[in-house]
Amino acid sequence: MTIETIKLEIQGMTCDDCVTTIEKKLEGLEGLKSKSVSYPEHSGLFSFDTEKTSKKEIIERINSTVHYKVVEEINNGNNNDSESIDKESEQKTYLQNSDYNLIIIGGGSAAFSAAIKASEMGKNVLMINEGLPIGGTCVNVGCVPSKTLIRTAEQLYNANHPNFTSIKPGENKINFKEVIRQKTELVEDLRQKKYVDVISGDPNVTVIKGRAKIVDKNTVVLRTPNGEVNGETKTGQVILIATGSSTFIPDIPGLKESGYLITDTLYELQELPEHLIIMGGRYIALENAQMFARLGSKVTVLQRSNRIIPTEMPDVSESIADYLREEGVEIKTGVKINSVSKKDDKVSLQITIDENDEAIEGTHLLVATGRKGNSNNMGLENLSIALHGNGFIKTDEYNRTNISNIFAAGDITGEHLFVYTAAYAAALAVENAFGESLKEKDYTVLPWVVFTDPQIAGVGMDEDQAFKAGIDYDVSKIELKDIPRSLAARNTKGFIKLIRNKGNGKLIGARILASEGSELLMEISLAIKYGITAKELKNMFHPYLTLSEGVKLAAITFDKDVGKLSCCAV
Numbered sequence: 001m002t003i004e005t006i007k008l009e010i011q012g013m014t015c016d017d018c019v020t021t022i023e024k025k026l027e028g029l030e031g032l033k034s035k036s037v038s039y040p041e042h043s044g045l046f047s048f049d050t051e052k053t054s055k056k057e058i059i060e061r062i063n064s065t066v067h068y069k070v071v072e073e074i075n076n077g078n079n080n081d082s083e084s085i086d087k088e089s090e091q092k093t094y095l096q097n098s099d100y101n102l103i104i105i106g107g108g109s110a111a112f113s114a115a116i117k118a119s120e121m122g123k124n125v126l127m128i129n130e131g132l133p134i135g136g137t138c139v140n141v142g143c144v145p146s147k148t149l150i151r152t153a154e155q156l157y158n159a160n161h162p163n164f165t166s167i168k169p170g171e172n173k174i175n176f177k178e179v180i181r182q183k184t185e186l187v188e189d190l191r192q193k194k195y196v197d198v199i200s201g202d203p204n205v206t207v208i209k210g211r212a213k214i215v216d217k218n219t220v221v222l223r224t225p226n227g228e229v230n231g232e233t234k235t236g237q238v239i240l241i242a243t244g245s246s247t248f249i250p251d252i253p254g255l256k257e258s259g260y261l262i263t264d265t266l267y268e269l270q271e272l273p274e275h276l277i278i279m280g281g282r283y284i285a286l287e288n289a290q291m292f293a294r295l296g297s298k299v300t301v302l303q304r305s306n307r308i309i310p311t312e313m314p315d316v317s318e319s320i321a322d323y324l325r326e327e328g329v330e331i332k333t334g335v336k337i338n339s340v341s342k343k344d345d346k347v348s349l350q351i352t353i354d355e356n357d358e359a360i361e362g363t364h365l366l367v368a369t370g371r372k373g374n375s376n377n378m379g380l381e382n383l384s385i386a387l388h389g390n391g392f393i394k395t396d397e398y399n400r401t402n403i404s405n406i407f408a409a410g411d412i413t414g415e416h417l418f419v420y421t422a423a424y425a426a427a428l429a430v431e432n433a434f435g436e437s438l439k440e441k442d443y444t445v446l447p448w449v450v451f452t453d454p455q456i457a458g459v460g461m462d463e464d465q466a467f468k469a470g471i472d473y474d475v476s477k478i479e480l481k482d483i484p485r486s487l488a489a490r491n492t493k494g495f496i497k498l499i500r501n502k503g504n505g506k507l508i509g510a511r512i513l514a515s516e517g518s519e520l521l522m523e524i525s526l527a528i529k530y531g532i533t534a535k536e537l538k539n540m541f542h543p544y545l546t547l548s549e550g551v552k553l554a555a556i557t558f559d560k561d562v563g564k565l566s567c568c569a570v
């Protein structure tokens with residue numbers, strides 16, 4: 001047996017608890033005879049049997065914590081172990097002298113989630129934001145303004161189109177300026193309460209306005225909005241890129257010159273568009289199409305695919321298309337847009353459908369043709385940070401980029417562009433950067449909603465996905481006209497569809513089309529997550545008359561004809 005003793009310099013320790021963490025990480029390593037880690041000295045002394053373990057293995061164990069890194073062997077000054085230590089040493093020299101534990105580029109929901117998590121872990125954080133105001137897309141130009149405007153439009157529509165013959169249809173008109181004023185009031189209020197107030201006064205978090213560019217793996221430089229470097233640099237042990245996404249603008253002749261709206265500018269209009277043409281047929285396009293149609297605009301949707309919401313099964317696409325058309329939204333599919341031009345106050349689009357050319361003229365054009373990652377001019381190329389798709393940053397299962405101390409989270413990763421996934425991914429990135437062990441991201445049960453009316457809500461697999469996954473599945477679909485709550489409300493638009501693994505009876509997915517259908521999602525999500533079978537679901541009491549009773553009825557419908565059931569039957 002040959003015993004060797006080494007002393008290693010370890011970077012990243014911030015208190016005595018780090019000693020315990022590192023020592024724990026080494027527990028069970030066969031051949032390790034003794035270990036003594038010192039926080040004040042930033043080092044550790046280790047004795048080991050060279051036949052059973054090695055210096056490399058010890059270093060790897062320490063480095064696997066992510067937060068702590070061996071930078072140098074210091075007992076004999078002999079640094080011949082591996083090239084990788086030299087590399088780490090170079091990196092961690094920066095770490096040692098860093099201004100911050102964490103630099104976050106971006107100031108949206110992902111950034112806030114990361115800052116709060118890091119602060120809770122005792123880390124000092126710098127958040128750098130520019131472009132959108134603090135709070136980013138969701139509160140300023142995304143979720144919040146769109147959902148309050150959708151609600152406004154819904155109230156107006158329902159007042160003018162009551163479901164009951166006993167109520168006279170109204171002729172309410174909208175005061176559009178007031179609609180926008182009230183929307184802005186809500187945005188400002190929520191931005192203050194849910195973003196600014198949440199971190200102001202937190203001694204661990206500093207927020208600065210500025211455009212950040214990464215110059216090396218620990219350093220960012222601030223730039224002016226014009227892109228000029230103003231010289232100020234900041235260093236961080238870890239950098240999180242949370243710069244979000246913006247509208248992808250297709251390359252169509254005349255589009256740029258003619259001018260167009262994107263959602264960042266749409267909700268600032270002061271006059272209701274007379275005729276809004278929308279390029280795109282997915283969730284942002286459809287939510288806005290119905291909302292503006294309900295507020296009183298003529299709306300035309302131009303969709304390149306053969307159906308709207310093409311990622312969903314045809315029954316979803318066709319039903320929502322029918323409901324939108326019933327409300328007067330014009331939907332054209334299979335559209336190729338050849339060019340755009342502007343004349344006087346009109347915008348004109350030259351399009352081809354089924355080899356037939358036509359022109360569409362409107363007063364406003366909204367581009368809603370997908371999103372691209374905000375990764376331009378950020379210095380990512382200096383470090384060869386890997387991208388995918390439209391400027392999105394590639395991340396691994398721990399939300400790391402291909403540079404080990406640079407993480408990315410939120411829309412910039414191109415994964416599940418929702419605010420709640422952005423917040424989840426960012427918090428996870430921080431835990432992985434500074435925590436004791438690495439946790440993989442998990443999107444296996446991810447509920448989502450399209451806020452049209454009826455809403456489209458989904459979780460888990462649809463039939464196509466189950467088929468592709470090789471699962472022997474069956475489907476139960478109940479129309480809203482068979483649900484007492486919907487009959488009582490005289491609103492029977494939509495259906496509830498459950499997908500089950502035939503082998504074990506467990507639910508694997510659901511698609512719901514119903515007014516407020518999103519409120520049903522979480523029961524099904526929990527069922528999927530915790531392996532609850534359709535049979536167990538139907539055995540739960542579901543109050544009569546609620547929409548959630550529809551979930552129970554759909555569960556029953558796997559085995560029985562719902563038309564033959566009495567009230568509250570099981």
Ligand SMILES: Cc1cc2nc3c(=O)[nH]c(=O)nc-3n(C[C@H](O)[C@H](O)[C@H](O)COP(=O)(O)OP(=O)(O)OC[C@H]3O[C@@H](n4cnc5c(N)ncnc54)[C@H](O)[C@@H]3O)c2cc1C
Nearest residue numbers: 106108109110130131132136137142212244410411418419
């Ligand atoms: C119209 C619309 C409606 C939506 N509705 C919903 C909804 O109902 N529910 C839902 O879950 N999601 C919704 N979303 C999606 C949701 O808004 C986003 O998924 C979420 O806001 C992404 O957060 P983020 O932190 O990743 O990015 P963002 O919130 O976009 O934040 C990024 C921030 O970084 C800034 N920035 C960019 N580059 C730099 C740089 N180099 N230096 C400094 N700062 C920089 C940006 O200006 C921005 O402030 C909607 C989106 C849109 C557009």
